[in-house]
Amino acid sequence: xxxxxxxxxxxxxxxxxxxxxxxxxxxxxxxxxxxxxxxxxxxxxxxxxxxxxxxxxxxxxxxxxxxxxxxxxxxxxxxxxxxxxxxxxxxxxxxxxxxxxxxxxxxxxxxxxxxxxxxxxxxxxxxxxxxxxxxxxxxxxxxxxxxxxxxxxxxxxxxxxxxxxxxxxxxxxxxxxxxxxxxxxxxxxxxxxxxxxxxxxxxxxxxxxxxxxxxxxxxxxxxxxxxxxxxxxxxxxx
Numbered sequence: 001x002x003x004x005x006x007x008x009x010x011x012x013x014x015x016x017x018x019x020x021x022x023x024x025x026x027x028x029x030x031x032x033x034x035x036x037x038x039x040x041x042x043x044x045x046x047x048x049x050x051x052x053x054x055x056x057x058x059x060x061x062x063x064x065x066x067x068x069x070x071x072x073x074x075x076x077x078x079x080x081x082x083x084x085x086x087x088x089x090x091x092x093x094x095x096x097x098x099x100x101x102x103x104x105x106x107x108x109x110x111x112x113x114x115x116x117x118x119x120x121x122x123x124x125x126x127x128x129x130x131x132x133x134x135x136x137x138x139x140x141x142x143x144x145x146x147x148x149x150x151x152x153x154x155x156x157x158x159x160x161x162x163x164x165x166x167x168x169x170x171x172x173x174x175x176x177x178x179x180x181x182x183x184x185x186x187x188x189x190x191x192x193x194x195x196x197x198x199x200x201x202x203x204x205x206x207x208x209x210x211x212x213x214x215x216x217x218x219x220x221x222x223x224x225x226x227x228x229x230x231x232x233x234x235x236x237x238x
Contacts, residue, residue, distance in 0.1 A: 037216075041158065044217055045184075048159045048224070049152040060146060063094065063138075070134040073099050076147060081164035084184040086177075089156040091164050092147035096135025097128075104130045123169060124197050142231050148187050160220040161186025162208040172201050179209045193226040 053060075067075050074095055081091040098104060108129050109116040115125055131139065138144040151157040157164065164185035165173075173180055186192075190211040191204045199207070211219070 040217060041215075041220070042155075044220065045152050045158050049149045053149055056146065063143060063146075066134060067094050067138075071095075071098065071132045077144075079166070081166060081185065082170060082180075083156055083164060084181065086181045088167075089151070089154075089164075091156070092150055094138055094144040094147060096132060096138050096144045097130040098132060101130035122197065122201055123166075126197075145187060152187065156184070158184040158186045158220075160189050160223050162189055162211065163191060163204075173205055173208075176205050176209050179212050183212055183215060188227040188230075189223060193223055193230045196230075 064075055077093045077095040077097070078090045079093070080088050083089045105119075105128075108125075109119055115127075118125055135144065148157055152159060161183050162180055162185050165180070170177055190207045191199060194207060
């Protein structure tokens, strides 16, 4: 795992030192991205994130109150994720789980072999005992992820990109981890609009590699538009 991270970091560092970010397709030749393209993506992220925040701010205030009243405790859940160039960052979400979620998960996985297999295969549970009632509703519509707009403004994430992964998921990417490190993880993306948790992890990795090879403002705008029906119909969300 450490070797994969070191390789990804060194490759991207060399690219940045020359003023060019190199995104490799899984099959085709590497595609070079100019500073102008990288800057355009960053401006796109900031403008879209600010616009969304302005529109939904009153709703976020109400949601914050509901989260606290339904299950008193921290409103936000902060989790370390692997991001751009293999760097770790604090990823923000509305708390959708009970405070003793880790203990509940370990007990559940020990007692239920089928759930343990599902967790090891996808890192998700269709029937997660840790999730609160309000949390289940938020996760169904991806409302718990709105605080990640702050991550976008901080430069940790993009509006569109691969989903941010935890350290334990690096091995799932194998040699493709270097692809993941070439761009910032995103709020939405190809995987998020193509079935999400109903898609196998191997397919998710393939989608990330494909997206990174084809990344452009036009593709990001298209995926952003696809996000609305995907969220409304809660495709693959649990």
